[in-house]
Amino acid sequence: MTDRSGTLERIGAPVAQPQAPEALASWEKGVLKAFIPWVVVIAIWEIAAANGWSGAVLFPPPSSFLRYALESDFRVGFGGDAMPIPVAIVVSALRVLVGLAIGFAAAIATGILISASGAFADMVMPLVRGLAPIAPIAWIPLGIMLFGIGNPTAIFVVFMGVYFILTISTVAAVNAVDQRLIKTARSYGASRTQVWTRVTFPAVLPQVFTMLRINFFAAWMAVLAAEMVGVKNGLGMMIILGREMFNTKLILLGMCMVGATGYLVDALLVQIQRRILWWQPAP
């Protein structure tokens, strides 16, 4: 009991020191590594097009379709349908994000209610499991019939595409919550409701969010497909417009934007995940 300070200081040092000094250098290296393959692919593509190799008409290189975007003032379409490219990007990205957000919140709420209800779960889960395998794209015709042509359809498609699978994921995550955390909470006076809201809810968020990220690409494809077949704007419409006009530059420009926007939205989800999963090492 004599040297208290010694007792405690030796247990003292924190383990995780965020951001070591060389972290930046390795980050730069990572960016460089990611860029090299792109540069190589684009270089081959440009050389092929410049030398008039076959396929140059069907696959105009970036220099060609990006110049096309510049020349057309970043606008595509005619008359009333004409739309600036940045608007198309924002419209498509917002549709998928709104659908994902509503689907995520609803699935967590449903999953927790199902888990909390005990016997009810045995009745509802087969239904959920039966609806989950229906691909987001398969909901498009029904969405158009229900909501007509417009944003609600696109959001509906994303929502249906992720809601059931995330509900299953929530129920699985609830079952996997460390029982000792729940026992600790009860031992410290948490009521049944408090255990759900203060322990189970935060404990399942990371796993369900990871599932959301995995399903983002399917949802993204569904939004584009919806835009191609009916919803009359967004990046999907841009590509289909290119096909209708036999304008391969527009098709490739659209594809390029689809890839870039999807990549950025996924990067945004990773950032959100880091905020939600702040207690875990970065994914």
Place this chain on the structure above:
Amino acid sequence: MTTLSCRHVGKVWPGAGGLSVTALSDVDLTVESGEFVAILGPSGCGKSTLLELIAGLEPLSSGRIAIDGKSVSGPAPGVVMVFQDHSLFPWLSVKDNVGFGLAMKKVPKPERERRVARLLERVRLSKFANHRPHQLSGGMKQRVAIARALVESPEFIMMDEPFAALDFQTRALMQRFLLEVWLEFKPTIIFVTHHIDEAVLLADRVVVMSAGPGRIIEEVRINLPRPRRMTDPGFNDFRARLTETLEREVMRAHVEDELRLVSHAA
């Protein structure tokens, strides 16, 4: 004075396919206020189950557990639990982890903050109040868990192998630390361990349990003066006696298992 009494306590876990497992059978134990009792036993002897029954986290199958004559029927305010893996809530800061119980009981924020700050000061973690558990070392995490228990001013702290996951050095420091706070706050501690040295070093009394079903087979009062060291005269006598009891028990359980296998095979 608060006395804990367990009378003929039994616990049967329902198993798959109608095979139930008797975890505890006919356990009698009395613990006086302020006492430090270690429960020692081979793995699977139901030590942890007994703690959870006392903490009101699981219902009894038979017998009665009472604190001051009042039967335990659910988690009681004065009884808190500390698990082996510290069980801190990873999404809460150190300070919110320590204040968790007070927040659940709707203790007003100013009072909560005052009590949490005082305890963090006491366990020398004030600087880490806003850190997350994953940023702390194993020993620090366990100190947070102990602070979370002490902030409640509990009468009973149930500790389920709290230092089992720590390395030897940290474990020795944490044992000293636990004795310090025990002498200072004087809660009753029931401490489950499978380390004989740890039990003799810390406890006023060591209770030895048998395996399958868990029963109490021996109680030893450790009347060595404090502070104790493992090199103290007399320490070895207790160690030898408990080792012998425990080894006999482990052998008996082992032989019974073998016999059961043989009879199944026959």
